[in-house]
Amino acid sequence: xxxxxxxxxxxxxxxxxxxxxxxxxxxxxxxxxxxxxxxxxxxxxxxxxxxxxxxxxxxxxxxxxxxxxxxxxxxxxxxxxxxxxxxxxxxxxxxxxxxxxxxxxxxxxxxxxxxx
Amino acid sequence: xxxxxxxxxxxxxxxxxxxxxxxxxxxxxxxxxxxxxxxxxxxxxxxxxxxxxxxxxxxxxxxxxxxxxxxxxxxxxxxxxxxxxxxxxxxxxxxxxxxxxxxxxxxxxxxxxxx
Numbered sequence: 185x186x187x188x189x190x191x192x193x194x195x196x197x198x199x200x201x202x203x204x205x206x207x208x209x210x211x212x213x214x215x216x217x218x219x220x221x222x223x224x225x226x227x228x229x230x231x232x233x234x235x236x237x238x239x240x241x242x243x244x245x246x247x248x249x250x251x252x253x254x255x256x257x258x259x260x261x262x263x264x265x266x267x268x269x270x271x272x273x274x275x276x277x278x279x280x281x282x283x284x285x286x287x288x289x290x291x292x293x294x295x296x297x298x299x300x
Numbered sequence: 301x302x303x304x305x306x307x308x309x310x311x312x313x314x315x316x317x318x319x320x321x322x323x324x325x326x327x328x329x330x331x332x333x334x335x336x337x338x339x340x341x342x343x344x345x346x347x348x349x350x351x352x353x354x355x356x357x358x359x360x361x362x363x364x365x366x367x368x369x370x371x372x373x374x375x376x377x378x379x380x381x382x383x384x385x386x387x388x389x390x391x392x393x394x395x396x397x398x399x400x401x402x403x404x405x406x407x408x409x410x411x412x413x414x415x
Binding site for chain 2: 217219226227232240243275288289291
């Protein structure tokens with residue numbers, strides 16, 4: 185079956201602009217996660233959804249970052265007033281059950297965001 | 301404080317020799333543990349996960365990891381490296397005592413395999 189799909193795969197934007205990154209999780213997966221990976225580093229947690237609600241948004245760096253999952257499936261990560269420091273690969277992952285300890289995450293290929 | 305540490309940022313081995321990638325964690329409770337691999341320009345792929353059913357966990361592509369609670373370690377091994385194993389490897393932890401469901405990634409170990 186289809187895996188986690190992220191669009192676009194690459195996004196170049198100018199400093200100060202607004203961007204939206206989309207994630208389509210594996211069908212039936214109730215949990216959805218956003219991570220950010222900077223060059224040479226491990227992925228850093230941003231936000232976790234269980235169904236439609238953000239169960240943990242403690243990783244969002246500031247109020248320029250926001251994410252939604254209105255119908256409990258597709259999610260959109262929104263970044264306002266982008267800064268050059270926002271340049272990174274944004275990863276989305278889903279899992280069947282977010283409340284199960286050993287439930288692994290299935291990752292998409294990411295969106296590479298470049299802010300010029 | 302809870303943390304996950306990968307002790308080597310780079311490991312280089314010759315093809316056909318054993319691989320050891322080290323991971324230690326710090327937690328008051330036994331966490332859930334995973335290893336993920338990331339090939340260049342590819343997505344993260346699950347190698348294996350610790351389920352508490354057995355301390356030695358077998359994963360894909362011949363990789364294994366052993367959970368040692370007394371040492372708070374979850375090192376990844378493979379008896380014989382293949383050129384296709386060259387990639388970035390992440391030790392990943394879900395800390396169960398916080399109620400947090402997100403996975404915490406180590407900083408990664410880049411494995412090079414020499415012919």
